[in-house]
Amino acid sequence: xxxxxxxxxxxxxxxxxxxxxxxxxxxxxxxxxxxxxxxxxxxxxxxxxxxxxxxxxxxxxxxxxxxxxxxxxxxxxxxxxxxxxxxxxxxxxxxxxxxxxxxxxxxxxxxxxxxxxxxxxxxxxxxxxxxxxxxxxxxxxxxxxxxxxxxxxxxxxxxxxxxxxxxxxxxxxxxxxxxxxxxxxxxxxxxxxxxxxxxxxxxxxxxxxxxxxxxxxxxxxxxxxxxxxxxxxxxxxxxxxxxxxxxxxxxxxxxxxxxxxxxxxxxxxxxxxxxxxxxxxxxxxxxxxxxxxxxxxxxxxxxxxxxxxxxxxxxxxxxxxxxxxxxxxxxxxxxxxxxxxxxxxxxxxxxxxxxxxxxxxxxxxxxxxxxxxxxxxxxxxxxxxxxxxxxxxxxxxxxxxxxxxxxxxxxxxxxxxxxxxxxxxxxxxxxxxxxxxxxxxxxxxxxxxxxxxxxxxxxxxxxxxxxxxxxxxxxxxxxxxxxxxxxxxxxxxxxxx
Amino acid sequence: xxxxxxxxxxxxxxxxxxxxxxxxxxxxxxxxxxxxxxxxxxxxxxxxxxxxxxxxxxxxxxxxxxxxxxxxxxxxxxxxxxxxxxxxxxxxxxxxxxxxxxxxxxxxxxxxxxxxxxxxxxxxxxxxxxxxxxxxxxxxxxxxxxxxxxxxxxxxxxxxxxxxxxxxxxxxxxxxxxxxxxxxxxxxxxxxxxxxxxxxxxxxxxxxxxxxxxxxxxxxxxxxxxxxxxxxxxxxxxxxxxxxxxxxxxxxxxxxxx
Numbered sequence: 001x002x003x004x005x006x007x008x009x010x011x012x013x014x015x016x017x018x019x020x021x022x023x024x025x026x027x028x029x030x031x032x033x034x035x036x037x038x039x040x041x042x043x044x045x046x047x048x049x050x051x052x053x054x055x056x057x058x059x060x061x062x063x064x065x066x067x068x069x070x071x072x073x074x075x076x077x078x079x080x081x082x083x084x085x086x087x088x089x090x091x092x093x094x095x096x097x098x099x100x101x102x103x104x105x106x107x108x109x110x111x112x113x114x115x116x117x118x119x120x121x122x123x124x125x126x127x128x129x130x131x132x133x134x135x136x137x138x139x140x141x142x143x144x145x146x147x148x149x150x151x152x153x154x155x156x157x158x159x160x161x162x163x164x165x166x167x168x169x170x171x172x173x174x175x176x177x178x179x180x181x182x183x184x185x186x187x188x189x190x191x192x193x194x195x196x197x198x199x200x201x202x203x204x205x206x207x208x209x210x211x212x213x214x215x216x217x218x219x220x221x222x223x224x225x226x227x228x229x230x231x232x233x234x235x236x237x238x239x240x241x242x243x244x245x246x247x248x249x250x251x252x253x254x255x256x257x258x259x260x261x262x263x264x265x266x267x268x269x270x271x272x273x274x275x276x277x278x279x280x281x282x283x284x285x286x287x288x289x290x291x292x293x294x295x296x297x298x299x300x301x302x303x304x305x306x307x308x309x310x311x312x313x314x315x316x317x318x319x320x321x322x323x324x325x326x327x328x329x330x331x332x333x334x335x336x337x338x339x340x341x342x343x344x345x346x347x348x349x350x351x352x353x354x355x356x357x358x359x360x361x362x363x364x365x366x367x368x369x370x371x372x373x374x375x376x377x378x379x380x381x382x383x384x385x386x387x388x389x390x391x392x393x394x395x396x397x398x399x400x401x402x403x404x405x406x407x408x409x410x411x412x413x414x415x416x417x418x419x420x421x422x423x424x425x426x427x428x429x430x431x432x433x434x435x436x437x438x439x440x441x442x443x444x445x446x447x448x449x450x451x452x453x454x455x456x457x458x459x460x461x462x463x464x465x466x467x468x469x470x471x472x473x474x475x476x477x478x479x480x481x482x483x484x485x486x487x488x489x490x491x492x493x494x495x496x497x
Numbered sequence: 498x499x500x501x502x503x504x505x506x507x508x509x510x511x512x513x514x515x516x517x518x519x520x521x522x523x524x525x526x527x528x529x530x531x532x533x534x535x536x537x538x539x540x541x542x543x544x545x546x547x548x549x550x551x552x553x554x555x556x557x558x559x560x561x562x563x564x565x566x567x568x569x570x571x572x573x574x575x576x577x578x579x580x581x582x583x584x585x586x587x588x589x590x591x592x593x594x595x596x597x598x599x600x601x602x603x604x605x606x607x608x609x610x611x612x613x614x615x616x617x618x619x620x621x622x623x624x625x626x627x628x629x630x631x632x633x634x635x636x637x638x639x640x641x642x643x644x645x646x647x648x649x650x651x652x653x654x655x656x657x658x659x660x661x662x663x664x665x666x667x668x669x670x671x672x673x674x675x676x677x678x679x680x681x682x683x684x685x686x687x688x689x690x691x692x693x694x695x696x697x698x699x700x701x702x703x704x705x706x707x708x709x710x711x712x713x714x715x716x717x718x719x720x721x722x723x724x725x726x727x728x729x730x731x732x733x734x735x736x737x738x739x740x741x742x743x744x745x746x747x748x749x750x751x752x753x754x755x
Contacts (some may be wrong), residue, residue, distance in 0.1 A: 032690070039694035290693040297682055304678035311674065315576055403674030404572060408565045411681045415689075416558060420533075423688045425554055430536040 004326055004335040011318075012309065012339055021305045022343070025298040025386075026351035032294030033355035037362035040286045053280065054130030054250070056150040059369055061280045063205075064129035064150070065250030067260035067273030068122070070199030073167065077237025079121045079198055080164045081230050082180060083138040084268070088117025088226035090207035091258065113140035116456055117204035118277065119228030120144075121165045123172050124197050129250040134189045135201070135277065136163045136174035145454070146174040148189035150279045153454040156186035167237070169193060180232065198235065199244065200269060202228035205276040208456065223274055225258045230269040250275060282368030282449030283463030288378065289446035290367075291359030295382050296415055298351055299389050302344050303410040304403075306393030309340055311403040319497045329492040333398065337391045337485065344390040348383030370448040377470060381445025385474060388481050389414055392439065395484035399491055413480075414439045421461040428460035432467040439480045441466070444473025501587045501596035508579075509570065509600055518566040522608035522656075526559030527615030534620045539628035539635065545719075548629055548638060549648040552620030553716045556652050559612050560659045560709070564680040566608070567601045567663035571746075572673025580755045590750040594668060598661055598743065605660040609653040617649055644718035651715030651732060658732070658739045659684065662708060665742025669749050684709040701725045708738040 012018060053061040120137025134148040136156070144156035144163070160176035164183060173188035204226035248260035260273035313319035326332050356379060370378070389410065397406040417438035421431035435441050444466035451459045459465040466473055509515050533554040539546055574580040587593045621638045629635040640646050659680075667676035687707035694700050704710045704725035714724055714731025721727065726734065 032693075035690065036693040039696045039699040041696035041699075286695065293689055293693045296689050297686065300678050300682040300685075304674050307674050308672075403672075404565045404569050404677045407674045407677040408561045408681060411678070411685065412558065412561045415681075415685045416561070419685060419688045420554070420557070422692055425551075426533065426536050427538070 001331065001335065004331055005338055007322075007325075008332075008335045008339040009343075012343060015312075018305050018308070021301055022347045025301040026347055026354065028297040028301065029292075029294035029351040029355045030358050032297060033291040033359035034362060036290045036293055037359040040290075040363055040366060054128075056130060056279070057132055058149070058151065059371075060151055061369065062130060062150045063250075063276040063278055063280060064131075065248075065257060065275030066118075066122075066201045066203035066277055067262060067271045067275070068124075068127065068197070068199055068201045068247045068249050069244050069262050069269060069271060070124075070127070070197040070247060071235060071244055072195055073123065073198040073235075073237060074195050075193075075237060076168050077198065077235065078164065078166045079123070079236075080162070080180075080232065080234045081121055081200055082162050082232040083119050084161070084229040084231050086113065086117060086119040086138050086140065086202070086226065086228045088114035088140050088204035088224055090114070091223040091225055114204045114207060114224050114226070115139070115141040116276070116278070116454070117202075117224070117226040118145075119202045119226065119230070119271070120200070121163050121174075122199065122201045122277075123165055123167055123191060125192060127197055127247045127249050132191060133277070134165065134172040134174065134191050136165055136176065136186060137201075138163070140204070142454075144176045144186065146186040146189070147277070147454065148172075148191075150277065151452070152189065153452075154187040157184055160184070162232075165198070167191070167196075167198075197247075200228075200230050200233065200271065201277075202226045202271040202273050203275040203277055204273075205278070205456065206274070223258055225272060225274050227270065227272045230271070231267050233267065233269065244269075246271075248273065278455050279450075279452050280368075281452060281455050281457040283457055283459070283465060286363070286367040287464055288356070288360075288367045288370050288375070288448045289464070291356055291363075292352055292378060292382050292446055294355055295348075295352070295386060295443075295446070296418075298348065299386050299414065300411055302347070302386055302390045303393035303414075304407050306340055306344070306390040307397035307403050307406040307410070309336060310394055310397045311401060311406065314401055314497070315403075323497050330489045333394075333485070333489055333492055336394060340394055341387045341391050345383050345387035348386035349379065352379040352382040368449050374448050378446050378448060381470060381474060385442045385445055385477065388442070388474075388477050389439065392477070392481040392484055395481065395488040398488035399484065414442075414477075416440075418443055422464075423462075428458065428462070431461045435461055435473070436467050437476070439477045441468055441473035442477035444468050445470045498592055498596065501592050502599055504583070504586060505570075505596045505600040508583075509604060512573075514569060514573075515566060515604060518562055518569075519604055519608040522559045522562035522566065522605075523612035523615065525562055526555035526609070526612030526656075527619055528555065529558040530555030530616035531619035531623060534623040534627065537624075537627065539630075539633050542633045544628070544633065546629075547717060547719050548620065548624060548635055549645050549718045550716050552616050552624070552638060553613070553648060553652050555612065555616050556656060556713075556716070559609070560656060560684060561681060563605050563608060563656050563660045564663040564684070565677055566604060567660040568667040568673050568676040568680065570597055570601050571664060571667035572671070572676055575671045575755075576673065584755050591747055594664075594743065594747045594750060598664060601660050601664050602657050605657045606653060609656040612656075613649050613653050616652075647728060648716045648718050651728065654732060655712045655715055655735065658712065658735045659709075661739040662735070662742045665739065665744070665746035668746025669742070683707075706734065708735045711735055 117140040118137045122135035124133035125131040136146045143158035144160045146154040156176045162177040162180040164175040166173045174186040175183040177183045207224040246262040258274045262271045393410040400406045417440040663680045687710035711731040712735030715728045
């Protein structure tokens with residue numbers, strides 16, 4: 001087998017055009033990264049983000065703006081409150097953008113509460129946006145939730161209206177209750193000891209509807225405002241005689257946000273305001289994987305090589321010599337697949353690394369952040385995707401024995417489903433299915449933007465979200481390749497060369 | 498010229514490949530259009546979906562088959578060595594490429610017209626059931642409507658121009674698989690670029706110069722003023738690409754030995 005691999009490697013490297021092809025694939029990939037980086041005009045967070053975005057302690061860009069009625073809390077303490085009512089309504093019907101089609105009338109939305117309108121208790125390290133916090137809240141349509149440090153979200157009882165936060169040392173524990181007597185523990189989270197702010201808050205993300213039309217997507221919507229009514233507020237452990245004061249957290253970052261207000265009547269507090277305490281979704285803004293979109297071009301070039309690697313033998317008659325030297329045709333196919341896969345993986349690895357480095361150098365950090373592990377995954381994943389797709393091209397070339405048709409088949413199988421799904425031709429549900437069953441599913445290895453269950457957003461292919469997890473999508477491509485290789489091996493054995 | 502034409506026509510019809518490719522192009526164009534028409538829906542009046550554009554999605558698949566057909570007309574001659582006989586019989590490279598262009602254009606139209614008509618029929622049957630009704634502001638697709646006729650007839654022309662572009666590129670690269678790779682890379686690049694380039698000026702310019710993007714402007718029937726390029730100028734851009742490819746292919750054919 002080693003001799004066989006060496007023979008195939010010799011065949012590959014002794015054709016100058018194929019080596020040039022590998023070079024062209026790598027150059028195209030870097031070139032597209034340059035275009036993608038230079039042609040970026042959007043910001044992380046899309047139109048919602050204005051000014052500099054705060055980051056949570058783990059580096060996730062976040063929204064941190066809400067109406068906060070608070071007292072200082074120096075040590076241990078217990079806060080309890082009943083959320084008498086919460087409403088979060090769109091301020092005005094959604095207005096269609098210039099290129100978007102007319103949205104349906106917004107009257108129905110006005111009547112319903114925004115699903116992620118929030119009202120509840122929060123203990124926060126300070127009033128600076130991005131500082132750590134633990135909160136328990138009633139939401140518009142997601143029941144009671146305990147959330148901490150933006151990215152963590154724990155579901156609590158659905159119909160509870162009484163909320164309690166207990167701070168003991170470095171831990172904050174959240175409870176919820178329907179009657180104020182029997183308490184259910186929702187969860188607990190660490191929070192550094194020392195002086196913090198504690199109190200009640202309301203927030204609601206803007207009202208948004210995601211429109212998809214041919215060739216693009218648009219977000220229509222407008223501001224929303226939440227009104228929360230609180231009573232039975234008690235705060236054991238807060239400074240003696242400390243007055244409740246209102247802070248509009250993060251108001252400087254978003255000048256267009258509706259103004260925060262709070263009124264107190266006896267023991268009843270009414271808070272109004274907008275904003276959100278949540279991670280930003282990366283769908284609308286620039287993403288790191290855009291720098292690797294040249295993978296499509298590299299893949300097209302290398303698919304041609306993969307097809308030629310076998311059809312040229314038929315064209316030149318070399319295949320008869322090959323089979324005379326190695327009568328086991330399956331082993332010849334295996335050797336070809338190994339050589340082709342290894343060479344194109346190496347080319348893909350170099351090209352993807354270069355594309356990411358060059359693109360990042362041009363664009364700077366203006367994209368949704370991805371940690372080192374994710375960056376390694378998208379680079380190695382892109383290289384693996386290119387390698388396996390090239391082997392798929394080899395198998396289809398063996399099956400069809402006609403180069404032109406085989407190249408078209410590979411490109412159409414991999415690129416066209418992606419275009420139809422990501423360029424928003426197909427509706428989201430159909431696009432999700434297409435990206436589950438076609439080889440284009442493998443592009444999931446390039447996804448860097450996470451999906452947040454606690455943030456409403458169209459998690460669709462048009463916004464860069466794949467239906468399958470990274471390596472799950474890659475496995476779909478591997479399955480296609482495995483089946484094609486089996487069919488190719490069977491036909492190779494049955495047919496005369 | 499007429500003998501060269503006759504020779505090319507004979508070569509095309511006496512092998513099985515082109516016939517099947519013509520049939521495949523028509524079937525796939527109709528099939529993808531039907532599937533897309535089935536997937537897209539219109540929930541309320543003013544949903545803003547361009548119905549003819551949806552109905553013509555299949556052209557994006559049909560163009561790949563048409564490209565293979567056109568590339569093979571040149572590529573197969575180089576593969577089999579037939580090109581030397583052909584050039585001995587028709588020494589003028591310009592006449593040869595002209596004859597090939599006419600035959601390829603004819604074969605493509607033979608695929609494109611039934612394919613596009615099939616797409617129209619499928620959309621007419623399927624789309625009313627998906628909410629594209631009179632209440633939502635959609636009359637049944639009619640080829641007597643000016644915009645709709647332009648979209649459907651223009652799509653047949655689009656496919657023909659893609660075939661000529663492929664022919665020119667095939668004459669330049671002389672190898673069928675490479676030719677198909679170059680053509681499809683060029684055609685499918687535009688939507689991928691559009692997805693990563695967010696600067697509106699860049700995006701607009703891309704839509705204006707990329708062959709498949711500009712050419713596909715012919716399929717739009719609503720909101721025309723907001724398009725980066727008008728329907729007919731868009732098709733004109735694609736025609737320039739095709740002409741450029743044919744000139745390049747013809748020049749290389751003349752300068753190089755077969």
